Amino acid sequence: MKLTTKQIERFDDEGYLFFPSLFTREEIGVLLAEVPRLYAQHRTENVREKGSDAVRTNFAAHMYSEPFGRLARHPRMVEPAMQMFGEPVYMHQFKINGKMAFDGDVWQWHQDYGTWKNDDDMPEPRAMNVAIFLDEVNEFNGPLMFIPGSHKLGVLDAAHDTSTTSYPLWTINHDTIAQLVGRGGIVAPKGTAGSMILFHSCLVHASTSNLSPWNRVSVYLSLCAVSNHIRRFKRPEYIAHRDFNPIDCLPDDCLLKPYPVRLPWRDGTPAAALTA
Numbered sequence: 001m002k003l004t005t006k007q008i009e010r011f012d013d014e015g016y017l018f019f020p021s022l023f024t025r026e027e028i029g030v031l032l033a034e035v036p037r038l039y040a041q042h043r044t045e046n047v048r049e050k051g052s053d054a055v056r057t058n059f060a061a062h063m064y065s066e067p068f069g070r071l072a073r074h075p076r077m078v079e080p081a082m083q084m085f086g087e088p089v090y091m092h093q094f095k096i097n098g099k100m101a102f103d104g105d106v107w108q109w110h111q112d113y114g115t116w117k118n119d120d121d122m123p124e125p126r127a128m129n130v131a132i133f134l135d136e137v138n139e140f141n142g143p144l145m146f147i148p149g150s151h152k153l154g155v156l157d158a159a160h161d162t163s164t165t166s167y168p169l170w171t172i173n174h175d176t177i178a179q180l181v182g183r184g185g186i187v188a189p190k191g192t193a194g195s196m197i198l199f200h201s202c203l204v205h206a207s208t209s210n211l212s213p214w215n216r217v218s219v220y221l222s223l224c225a226v227s228n229h230i231r232r233f234k235r236p237e238y239i240a241h242r243d244f245n246p247i248d249c250l251p252d253d254c255l256l257k258p259y260p261v262r263l264p265w266r267d268g269t270p271a272a273a274l275t276a
């Protein structure tokens, strides 16, 4: 999928692009059908919500699940990132965030590149998040919120919050957020399952808890320009990948046809990939 000049200008201005209903119901069905099996597993890659059995995030499913292995090579998700960076990309991180009905907890205000720089020594913010909705996202189930234009400020000061949720995050203080929102406002792209968002790794974002009866499962591919690969291996490989080989895209119908994919962790994740 190729972005137009207008879309690229808009991305440069606002820090994100929204593609409503980009994937069909049938394509999303293939992915959604796999989620309960993955979430039911008791494995390190499933991070559960604080005080609950609900999965907050599942890491690296593209390494052990066939449908997600194919999604990780989907041209609608991968090609726009290659186009933006003008070079091949590799998978820095792959996650399926639950934000489950009633249990889904907040994601505090943060920038992803803050973590990638501080923890992983990624040289530049030349990595992109591409999110796909597996459920409808509405105003009640904790949509992702962005501060448009905030990506232009580069890396903002952040503090390591290890206590608010079950997952540690470098978060931005409330005074800074109030100032940024005063200038840029807040947007929250909402839409049907199958919608996709592309967002800059310095774009400030967050989401509230999900008190609604509707799950908000979304998949996030963090695609990094190959030449910009991480230099420090402080976090385990299942969170910050170390295979810097370019992603080879499959054909556009890859969610509906059983193209073979390599699933190196299908029979279990090697112990070395689960520890720092």
Ligand code: SIN
Pocket: 097, 099, 107, 142, 143, 144, 205, 206, 207, 218, 220
């Ligand atoms: C994230 O920022 O990585 C996830 C936010 C969300 O899923 O709401």
Ligand code: MN
Pocket: 110, 111, 112, 205
């Ligand atoms: Mn994030």
